[in-house]
Amino acid sequence: MSPPRILFIDAYDSFSNNIVSLLTTTLEAEVDILPIDPPELSPDSPSFAKDLTDLLRHYDAVVCGPGPGSPNLAQDVGLMKYIWELEPAHLVPVLGICLGFQSLVVSCGGIVKKLQTGLHGMIRDIDHDIHRPSLEEGNIFCGVPPFKATLYHSLHADIGQDGIAAGDWEVSKWSRPAHLPDIVPQAWVYENRGDDTERILMGVKHSKKPFWGLQYHPESICTEPTGHQVIQNWFKEAVRWDRVNSRIREPEPSSLRSITRLPKSNAHPIDESMNYSENSLKGYDSWLNGGSELASFGLNRRYRSCSLRLPIHIEVPDIVEILQGGKKDFIILDSASAKASRIGADVRGKYSIIALDVDETMKLEYRAGDRHATARCSSPHEFSQKITEQIPLGPGQTIWQLLAGFWNKRKVPVVDYAPHFLGGFMGFTTYELGLEGIDVNVYQDRPHNRPDLSFAWVTKSIVIDHTQGTVRIQQLLPSGSDGKAWMDSIANKLQMSAVWSDGLRADFTKFAQLNELTPPSTPKSISIRTNILVPDADEYESKVRTCQDYIASGDSYELCLTDQTHITQTRSCSPADSSTSALAPAEPGTAPGTPWQLYRALRSRQPAPFGSFVRLGGATLVSSSPERFLEFDADGLCSMRPMKGTVRKSHGGGGTGAATLADAEAVLHVPKEEAENLMIVDLVRHDLHAACGPGRVRVPKLNAVEEYASVFQMISVVEGRLPSPSPPPPPLDGGNESNNKRTSVATTTGLDVLAASLPPGSMTGAPKKRACEILHAVEGRRERSLYSGVVGYADAAGRGDWSVTIRSLFRWDDEVAAVVPGDGQGQEQGGQLEREVWHIGAGGAVTALSTADGERDEMFVKLKGPLGVFDVDDEV
Ligand SMILES: C=C(O[C@@H]1C=C(C(=O)O)C=C[C@H]1O)C(=O)O
Numbered sequence: 014m015s016p017p018r019i020l021f022i023d024a025y026d027s028f029s030n031n032i033v034s035l036l037t038t039t040l041e042a043e044v045d046i047l048p049i050d051p052p053e054l055s056p057d058s059p060s061f062a063k064d065l066t067d068l069l070r071h072y073d074a075v076v077c078g079p080g081p082g083s084p085n086l087a088q089d090v091g092l093m094k095y096i097w098e099l100e101p102a103h104l105v106p107v108l109g110i111c112l113g114f115q116s117l118v119v120s121c122g123g124i125v126k127k128l129q130t131g132l133h134g135m136i137r138d139i140d141h142d143i144h145r146p147s148l149e150e151g152n153i154f155c156g157v158p159p160f161k162a163t164l165y166h167s168l169h170a171d172i173g174q175d176g177i178a179a180g181d182w183e184v185s186k187w188s189r190p191a192h193l194p195d196i197v198p199q200a201w202v203y204e205n206r207g208d209d210t211e212r213i214l215m216g217v218k219h220s221k222k223p224f225w226g227l228q229y230h231p232e233s234i235c236t237e238p239t240g241h242q243v244i245q246n247w248f249k250e251a252v253r254w255d256r257v258n259s260r261i262r263e264p265e266p267s268s269l270r271s272i273t274r275l276p277k278s279n280a281h282p283i284d285e286s287m288n289y290s291e292n293s294l295k296g297y298d299s300w301l302n303g304g305s306e307l308a309s310f311g312l313n314r315r316y317r318s319c320s321l322r323l324p325i326h327i328e329v330p331d332i333v334e335i336l337q338g339g340k341k342d343f344i345i346l347d348s349a350s351a352k353a354s355r356i357g358a359d360v361r362g363k364y365s366i367i368a369l370d371v372d373e374t375m376k377l378e379y380r381a382g383d384r385h386a387t388a389r390c391s392s393p394h395e396f397s398q399k400i401t402e403q404i405p406l407g408p409g410q411t412i413w414q415l416l417a418g419f420w421n422k423r424k425v426p427v428v429d430y431a432p433h434f435l436g437g438f439m440g441f442t443t444y445e446l447g448l449e450g451i452d453v454n455v456y457q458d459r460p461h462n463r464p465d466l467s468f469a470w471v472t473k474s475i476v477i478d479h480t481q482g483t484v485r486i487q488q489l490l491p492s493g494s495d496g497k498a499w500m501d502s503i504a505n506k507l508q509m510s511a512v513w514s515d516g517l518r519a520d521f522t523k524f525a526q527l528n529e530l531t532p533p534s535t536p537k538s539i540s541i542r543t544n545i546l547v548p549d550a551d552e553y554e555s556k557v558r559t560c561q562d563y564i565a566s567g568d569s570y571e572l573c574l575t576d577q578t579h580i581t582q583t584r585s586c587s588p589a590d591s592s593t594s595a596l597a598p599a600e601p602g603t604a605p606g607t608p609w610q611l612y613r614a615l616r617s618r619q620p621a622p623f624g625s626f627v628r629l630g631g632a633t634l635v636s637s638s639p640e641r642f643l644e645f646d647a648d649g650l651c652s653m654r655p656m657k658g659t660v661r662k663s664h665g666g667g668g669t670g671a672a673t674l675a676d677a678e679a680v681l682h683v684p685k686e687e688a689e690n691l692m693i694v695d696l697v698r699h700d701l702h703a704a705c706g707p708g709r710v711r712v713p714k715l716n717a718v719e720e721y722a723s724v725f726q727m728i729s730v731v732e733g734r735l736p737s738p739s740p741p742p743p744p745l746d747g748g749n750e751s752n753n754k755r756t757s758v759a760t761t762t763g764l765d766v767l768a769a770s771l772p773p774g775s776m777t778g779a780p781k782k783r784a785c786e787i788l789h790a791v792e793g794r795r796e797r798s799l800y801s802g803v804v805g806y807a808d809a810a811g812r813g814d815w816s817v818t819i820r821s822l823f824r825w826d827d828e829v830a831a832v833v834p835g836d837g838q839g840q841e842q843g844g845q846l847e848r849e850v851w852h853i854g855a856g857g858a859v860t861a862l863s864t865a866d867g868e869r870d871e872m873f874v875k876l877k878g879p880l881g882v883f884d885v886d887d888e889v
């Protein structure tokens with residue numbers, strides 16, 4: 014017998030895939046996902062009613078999902094509204110969840126009101142009646158033991174429950190309200206609101222039609238599994254209704270274009286070579302396969318490496334200074350906090366990676382909204398001159414497919430002794446690239462031409478293993494050469510340097526001092542060359558309140574509000590060599606000026622497991638990120654580490670903050686913080702389900718508190734396993750593999766997960782799409798740019814590690830602040846000195862429980878770390 018088939022109607026929620034996974038695994042059903050507003054099923058079309066009933070015939074049952082907004086707004090519920098209005102002859106069993114539930118209640122004549130305070134990520138006991146015989150028929154809570162469930166809602170159904178006297182409640186709570194005879198209440202939650210108790214309807218059944226609804230979220234990781242029985246009961250009822258009413262499902266699945274499905278674990282891999290024939294190449298395929306010089310960069314390489322002991326005093330920037338003086342582009346992924354890891358305290362940042370000779374390697378760049386990518390290279394070894402090529406993206410093609418195609422052709426086997434980056438893509442993406450991926454297209458007319466993605470294909474690199482104390486010099490080199498001479502030269506250069514043997518190097522320790530939080534102000538002691546514009550505290554508080562208004566009206570459950578600080582200073586060096594022109598330290602007593610000095614200062618001031626220094630694509634990024642976004646291995650295990658819940662580290666003496674991990678645990682293990690984290694965990698599960706498929710995502714760690722240089726953070730770990738490719742089909746001609754053209758098997762990889770999960774949920778809030786639209790407006794329609802993007806690698810062995818770009822400063826070469834001659838801020842001679850602008854983003858998640866001043870303080874705490882590098886006396 015074929016498995017049951019369910020249609021899931023998705024209202025653009027960030028938990029939808031979790032529901033699809035739950036339905037698939039608990040009911041062993043096939044679930045088709047259809048957005049609430051599919052273009053080919055428009056209510057304006059004359060054939061809409063027939064098209065809808067034709068579609069529904071393919072399903073045993075329908076689930077109307079949760080989502081942002083209100084059940085009273087046609088654009089928020091889309092198709093759902095028409096499902097409740099189906100003619101008796103076309104009825105189908107339906108379960109509404111959250112927004113879907115509210116929409117059902119509204120269709121029965123009930124109203125929705127704002128809760129006294131929204132309940133997002135809150136876990137509550139569900140009051141339902143296990144035994145009540147009169148409800149046996151259609152009571153989907155029948156026989157279900159008590160359980161707790163997660164709530165994500167701001168609105169709730171009013172069916173007149175407040176009019177029932179306390180003494181009558183136990184008897185009347187399961188009765189149909191006299192004015193709403195279609196609604197049979199089946200579950201409640203009671204929220205203590207101090208003076209009174211708010212009665213919140215959690216479950217209903219339609220008294221005549223096969224419609225049920227749940228206000229809580231059955232799919233949340235914190236809804237107890239006992240509650241899954243409700244879903245099983247619903248489906249039993251649905252199937253029974255279909256049988257009793259002789260409703261027969263069409264045997265074939267629907268072919269509506271907007272329908273999508275989560276990947277199956279035994280998904281058949283896509284054989285790339287079957288997607289095109291040689292003479293119908295288009296878009297990036299023709300570039301990848303058409304013999305362009307750049308498209309063949311780095312092909313047919315193998316891995317070679319050698320290893321040295323790392324002297325205890327040598328740090329990542331020392332190695333860069335020894336090897337990369339005079340270079341322009343840099344990519345350094347720096348586990349600056351790893352000093353501690355050598356004594357076992359911090360195992361998160363185990364490796365640091367230094368890309369070598371980035372100036373000479375090939376780069377792929379892309380700008381959101383474009384229909385092409387750009388490849389460039391200026392390697393004197395590979396090519397005689399600098400070359401740039403534009404790569405068209407064909408209809409429907411994305412930059413990620415181009416990257417995957419390029420990547421797949423350069424795969425090398427995993428090397429046992431090198432369980433880290435071997436060479437491959439390294440680079441960054443902006444927040445705006447992520448917005449493009451979720452169809453938030455708000456940046457069509459940007460006044461610059463900066464890339465939103467810049468990846469270099471790195472063939473020479475160094476990996477520092479901080480736990481082992483080793484330096485691995487490595488190369489992806491053309492077959493035929495052994496690369497020994499190059500590796501020896503690098504090893505010699507390191508070992509012969511004065512720093513390596515003597516431990517002579519700049520003293521930056523003064524930047525490591527961390528101060529108490531003081532209110533933000535433009536620092537008095539800052540060099541007069543520097544002008545700092547911090548967000549206005551009152552304005553920020555007012556934006557927090559605006560976010561809370563959106564949350565109260567049901568448009569969002571959590572919003573990660575951010576703002577940026579701008580630092581204008583005399584350009585430290587020309588963009589052409591602004592990298593490490595001077596890999597030299599700052600003058601004693603002055604603020605660090607060059608990007609390199611800022612990086613040196615930040616990594617000692619605020620050492621973090623996912624720090625970085627990147628100069629690529631016209632951007633300079635100096636980061637001390639504590640947050641891993643996504644790690645994946647070559648076998649398809651993906652791990653995300655969303656971070657939510659922040660408390661400042663205090664150094665005793667009272668005040669806000671926490672002095673010890675135990676104090677931080679006490680501050681962070683409270684409903685507000687745990688709920689913030691849970692919301693993002695459920696959102697990340699949704700993102701991972703999209704790539705991994707149903708039942709392939711788990712949460713090994715929930716709400717753990719970790720210590721960082723200046724803050725404690727609450728983190729969770731969410732893991733997913735990608736569907737494994739089945740072996741490629743045997744050669745048709747029985748010949749050996751090299752004769753068989755179908756050898757390149759494309760399947761879902763870590764890059765797909767990256768593409769599907771940007772922008773990072775911890776930087777947006779939920780539901781992601783609506784949250785990003787709201788934040789764009791509240792944050793003043795400004796680009797976040799590098800802040801809230803990601804930095805990391807996807808290596809040639811198929812592994813990747815990406816961090817969220819936070820606690821960082823960035824700058825663009827083409828951004829030159831206007832100089833007002835004689836404004837006292839510049840040292841201009843004749844008013845001509847160029848000024849550069851650094852940006853620091855900071856923010857935090859706003860929820861219904863946030864306070865405006867609490868959020869403001871949190872933003873300034875996060876700002877303080879990176880901003881402090883501009884102030885020698887650290888007074889900010
Ligand atoms: C927004 C920032 O941080 C994000 C927000 C956090 C929070 O709300 O607790 C924690 C880590 C980050 O995901 C930032 O650092 O600027």
Ligand SMILES: NC(=O)CC[C@H](N)C(=O)O
Nearest residue numbers: 079080111112167168567
């Ligand atoms: N999760 C949901 O579906 C929420 C529904 C509605 N937007 C509310 O906030 O009440």
